[in-house]
Amino acid sequence: MMVGSDRITDQAMTAEREMEKKMSIKYCSICGAKMTTRIPEDDDHIRPVCNRCGHVHYDNPKLVVGCIPMLEDQVLLCKRNIEPRKGKWTLPAGYLENGETVEQGAVRETLEETRSHVSIIAPYRMFNLVFVHQIYLMFRARLLDTDFGPTKESTDVQLFSESEIPWDNIAFESIRQTLADFFSDRPGRAYSFEIKQIMPPEKHAGPA
Amino acid sequence: MMVGSDRITDQAMTAEREMEKKMSIKYCSICGAKMTTRIPEDDDHIRPVCNRCGHVHYDNPKLVVGCIPMLEDQVLLCKRNIEPRKGKWTLPAGYLENGETVEQGAVRETLEETRSHVSIIAPYRMFNLVFVHQIYLMFRARLLDTDFGPTKESTDVQLFSESEIPWDNIAFESIRQTLADFFSDRPGRAYSFEIKQIMPPEKHAGPA
Numbered sequence: 001m002m003v004g005s006d007r008i009t010d011q012a013m014t015a016e017r018e019m020e021k022k023m024s025i026k027y028c029s030i031c032g033a034k035m036t037t038r039i040p041e042d043d044d045h046i047r048p049v050c051n052r053c054g055h056v057h058y059d060n061p062k063l064v065v066g067c068i069p070m071l072e073d074q075v076l077l078c079k080r081n082i083e084p085r086k087g088k089w090t091l092p093a094g095y096l097e098n099g100e101t102v103e104q105g106a107v108r109e110t111l112e113e114t115r116s117h118v119s120i121i122a123p124y125r126m127f128n129l130v131f132v133h134q135i136y137l138m139f140r141a142r143l144l145d146t147d148f149g150p151t152k153e154s155t156d157v158q159l160f161s162e163s164e165i166p167w168d169n170i171a172f173e174s175i176r177q178t179l180a181d182f183f184s185d186r187p188g189r190a191y192s193f194e195i196k197q198i199m200p201p202e203k204h205a206g207p208a
Numbered sequence: 209m210m211v212g213s214d215r216i217t218d219q220a221m222t223a224e225r226e227m228e229k230k231m232s233i234k235y236c237s238i239c240g241a242k243m244t245t246r247i248p249e250d251d252d253h254i255r256p257v258c259n260r261c262g263h264v265h266y267d268n269p270k271l272v273v274g275c276i277p278m279l280e281d282q283v284l285l286c287k288r289n290i291e292p293r294k295g296k297w298t299l300p301a302g303y304l305e306n307g308e309t310v311e312q313g314a315v316r317e318t319l320e321e322t323r324s325h326v327s328i329i330a331p332y333r334m335f336n337l338v339f340v341h342q343i344y345l346m347f348r349a350r351l352l353d354t355d356f357g358p359t360k361e362s363t364d365v366q367l368f369s370e371s372e373i374p375w376d377n378i379a380f381e382s383i384r385q386t387l388a389d390f391f392s393d394r395p396g397r398a399y400s401f402e403i404k405q406i407m408p409p410e411k412h413a414g415p416a
Contacts, residue, residue, distance in 0.1 A: 030234060102403065
């Protein structure tokens with residue numbers, strides 16, 4: 001889903017910007033009246049609330065689901081055709097949609113971004129990306145066909161063995177860590193599920 | 209967060225009701241103009257779109273985070289003071305908020321619903337509740353104090369050993385399964401992370 005991937009951004013969102021985002025909710029989506037920002041009754045978070053009908057606008061973190069499509073000693077990567085990080089390589093992943101399980105979402109995103117089918121093996125990594133209100137959930141998956149190729153969302157789709165991975169050209173830190181952990185776990189085939197945290201780019205910037 | 213828990217409902221949401229929900233988004237929250245429902249450009253889902261400014265309204269599944277607060281051979285349950293399932297027992301859980309990790313969300317919900325502090329041990333269960341657009345993530349946690357007690361959200365908070373669990377009076381199927389799995393795994397201390405699916409109440413109704 002191109003729009004979903006498009007909405008994935010890794011810009012740091014400070015408390016100030018978060019408030020700005022809340023202030024951008026100017027009108028009630030139910031009755032059309034002006035919204036204010038305040039703490040609703042029985043709540044403890046500031047949220048946009050309708051002055052007329054009382055409707056509260058909630059904004060919660062979104063789940064990004066994806067996978068490592070594996071074929072023998074190779075994994076399938078796709079080259080992003082969408083900003084942010086257009087031209088960089090990534091694993092297939094995108095926003096979970098209503099009406100699907102996390103596994104179905106990962107399979108769908110893989111099909112949309114690589115044209116290939118996978119079967120989910122097991123959950124592998126979760127990442128907290130607090131600064132962009134995203135939770136990543138990455139699965140290990142078996143690549144079922146080799147009919148992969150470019151899509152609207154990917155200019156290139158290719159299999160890579162560990163030594164071929166374009167480490168300096170990976171789109172997101174969550175994806176880089178997923179791949180690094182996977183190839184580190186691979187010799188012992190000990191793929192336990194772990195939750196990790198990704199810090200804003202500013203915070204881990206410095207001598208690389 | 210009372211409002212968050214309040215929004216948790218286990219009613220089946222059919223495709224028809226889902227469309228109704230989309231149709232309820234009548235006005236653009238950014239510019240106040242009328243919305244229509246259609247497939248936006250480069251998308252493949254029907255969504256509310258603004259006729260004037262082009263703003264697209266996204267609605268994605270929400271993450272519910274919670275835990276099993278453990279103290280020796282007991283777990284801490286709370287009696288719901290909020291609909292749905294007011295008066296039924298449950299584990300502390302609620303919607304993940306922007307600005308927190310999944311672990312922090314589980315700790316916060318436990319404090320809000322039981323007044324007690326926990327330290328997170330490990331992720332234990334995830335549940336797909338496709339029919340209500342929710343993904344549950346339940347952790348095992350260590351209860352750090354016994355100063356628990358009633359809160360705005362819970363009329364009663366108590367420790368239960370396995371034989372004392374009010375199995376016929378558990379608020380949600382996801383919570384009942386988490387508890388059943390936990391006490392099943394407990395003798396061998398083999399608590400592996402698993403993802404399961406909860407079907408709508410209608411679909412698993414029948415001779416109990």
